Amino acid sequence: MAAAGALERSFLELSGAERERLRRFREFTVCGLGTSGVAPGAVKYNESAGGFYYVDSGKLFAVTRNRFIHWKTSGDTVELVEESLDINLLNDAVRLTFQDCSVLPGGVYVAETQAHVIILMLTNQSVHRLLLPHPSRMYRSELVTESQMQSIFTDIGKVDLRDPGSYQLIPAVPGLSPHTAASAAWLSSDGDALFALPSAAGGVFILKLPPHDRAGTAAVVELKQSSVMQRLLTGWMPTAIRGEQGPSDRALSLAVHCAEHDAFLFALCQDHKLRMWSCKDQMCLMVADMLEYIPVNRDFRHMAGTGHRLRLAYSPSLGLYLGAYVHAPKRGQFCIFQLVSTENSRYSLDHISSLFTSQETLVDFTLTPTDVWALWHDAENQTIVKYINFEHNVAGQWNPVFMQPLPEEELVIRDDQDPREVYVRSLFTPGRFISGALCKALQIFCRGNSERNLDLSWNELKKEVTLAVENELHGSVTEYEFSQQDFRNLQQEFWSRFYACCLQYQEALSQPLALLLNPHTNMLCLLKKGFLSFLLPTPLVDHLYLLPEENFLTEDETAISDDVEVARDVMCLMRCLRMVGESVSTDMSALMEMDCHSLRSPEKAAERILQDLVVIDVENVMEDVCSRLQEMRNPAHAIGLVIREMDYETDVEMEMGSDPAQPLNVRMNLSQLYGSSMAAYLLCKAVHKIASTRFLICRDLLIFQQLLTRLGDTGILGPGQLFQAQQEVLHRTAPLLLSYYLIKWGTQCLATDVPVDTLESSLQHLSVLELTDSGALVANPFGKEQPAHHGPGKQSSGPVWDYIHLLHPWCQVNVGSCRFMLGRCYLITGEEHKASRLWA
DSSP: OTTGGGOOSOEEEEEOOOSSOOOOOEEEEEOOOOOOSOOTTSSOOOOEEEEEEOTTTTOTTOTTTTEEEEEEEETTEEEEEEEESSSEEESOEEEEEETTOOEEEEEEEEEEOSSEEEEEEEESSEEEEEEEEOHHHHOOOSOOOOSEEEOTTTTGGGSOTTOGGGEEEOOOOTTBOTTOOOOEEEEOTTSOEEEEEEBTTSOEEEEEEOOTTSOOOOEEEEEOOSOHHHHHHHHHSOHHHHTOOOOOOOEEEEEEEEOSSOEEEEEEETTSEEEEEETTTTEEEEEEEGGGSSOOOHHHHTSOOOSOEEEEEEETTTEEEEEEEEEETTEEEEEEEEEEEOGGGOEEEEEEEEEEEOSSEEEEEEEOSSEEEEEEEOTTOOEEEEEEETTTOTTOOOEEEEOOOOOOSSOOOOTTSOHHHHHHHHHTSTTTSOHHHHHHHHHHHTTTOOSTTSSOOHHHHHHHHHHHHHHHHHHHOOOSOOOHHHHHHHHHHHHHHHHHHHHHHHHHHTOEEEEEEOTTTOOEEEEESSOEEEEEEOOHHHHHHHSOGGGOOHHHHHHHOSSHHHHHHHHHHHHHHHHHHHHOOHHHHHHHHHHHHTTOOHHHHHHHHHHHHHHTOTTOHHHHHHHHHTTOSOHHHHHHHHHHHHOOOOSSOOOOSOOTTSOHHHHHHHHTTTOSHHHHHHHHHHHHHHHHHHHHHHHHHHHHHHHHHHHHHHTSSOHHHHHHIIIIIIHHHHHHHHHHHHHHHHTTSOOOOOOHHHHHHHHHHHHHHTOOTTOTTSSTTOOSOOOOSSOOSSGGGHHHHHHHHHHTTTOOSSHHHHHHHHHHHHHHTTOHHHHHHHHO
């Protein structure tokens, strides 16, 4: 398809919560520092989250490559985590508790210098500066060869959190609102730490801490509005005499842009006005009314704004962009501006775009010089993420992000299935439940014993869960004898209760808090209450399959092909496949997967599914598919394009390994790229997600092709098109389906460390063969005997045997290597006679 790689009309969410890892936070308490006159606990703030990317996170030779910090605030605590996609970080998580204080939502800011990472934090009573070493100072070598490295939080215990130079109580300044939630903080070019808090009079208070390495005292200044007479009138004259009935002009959202020798502070206020100050000159440089850019009624003009938010984005070539979200009852609007400098140090706003939104509750949004990314919660408490290009999107169509759904609320258990096995398999299938949700549910089942279940591996956690539920089950049995059906019902009752508890915690920990976008690499993260997830571009064919029909745009067609007729055929085909997929029941889907695993013909399974769909077609879906099919000019050609897009097989010989012409330091740095356990987990998740979607596409394509054959028999399709469909595409779809099933299956197999004694035994077995490094002899020792269709006895080599078993019927590449691995499985399980037959 044309321009397949250029299309990024949608994204996929991938959870970054690793299966084996339950993060352990080191706890630190910032003791009471006195009082500023605000009663502790008087204000309850919502949870918040944020993040910081190192400036060099996108550079190949930087120690901070693919490295970032994220945090979460809740009540009196701040949780800070440093992440890396290239290397495993040690001591990477800390939890700070501020005694008798509440952390402001969004009250954490991070800056970096050449020597330090500075974390600035605001509570309702104090401001804090945390000075940590920069990673480049902790590890000075240009080459990173280790698999793990110390985080910047490693020595945080040595930091004196009560050092007078690192904190300051917020003084009881007249006009400072005690219940404010807005804040901003930054580092000046001179090294001062500055904290901004709104005043009730529409200005902003700036609290300044001197540089950490210089003597000095804290100072407070107020940035006031531009008109002195306005300030005086506001101070003592009643509103009615001034002729105004407007809302307060207290700031709801603050943002700062640091210039070379100044900092520009922006405030979006309750009176729906955007104000801009120079912190250096302490002057208000601009006031802009947001109501000039949105359609509102008279009543709204006199209502105090709530929910307004402000974000900035800077481009060295394009300048500073401002994004203002103006919240109105039952709707909201994004206004995008570019800051324009005029003469005499005056500024104005160039209005670029107004973007309307629906009634969902905005959680967070982020701005780039080209796009707006927004995070919402809808009425059903579902997470929605969308983005839009604010300059070139004429239709005003927001692009979707396909979110990872929560596990199903109820599991269907057939009569021939064991309830315990079904629930355990669902709970511990990789990517469904995070370990934090399972551990919390386990603590509830263990009657609140919070210490025993926090540090368990995945397999240990599975054993503990099974033991806990079975103990609860047997403890409830009062009769000595009861039927097998009664025991089955009791078993299902207790396991469903534990499953519901896990689902409840999974939903709570999946609550989204913030969006995080790396401006240096364009990497996107979604920060949630219990973990983070990543947003990746959707491949073209997946995008066309997952996207609802009402969201198709003209640019989708142009991305498929320059030929309009071909593009429309493919679009029509994808709509047909989506209709077929929505009609396939859970039992039908399970039938196809079982036939693939049992090496039965997927074409036969597709034929049976089609027969069932035709019989139970109460909504006439198959008739609609047939109707759309007649709109297609050349169905076989469209199917061929879709198959070609999903088929990674190529005649071009791929170069293996690194380019020897590259310098050694480049090759060594590239060898560490995405080398962390989190990156490995994400890559596996991404492959699994793509393989799962492609498996569904191939399944629905097979069913659709069976429909083509049936329609050809009735004469709806011409004989030429039917022959082409049967000869050119039908025989290519089934192997593609099996290959994606194999990838889907393989990415859910659980890898375990191989014991040392097993490795030594394997080396002894292989040494007998006297193999050379060339590998040319690998295929020669094997005869033409086919692998037997029964697996080895021990579980350790079972997945390898299953892999060869699933590969054998349709893949004729590297047959000798497959037989070699099968022979190794037999040797490990002590079945030398079977291995010898392969060597015969």
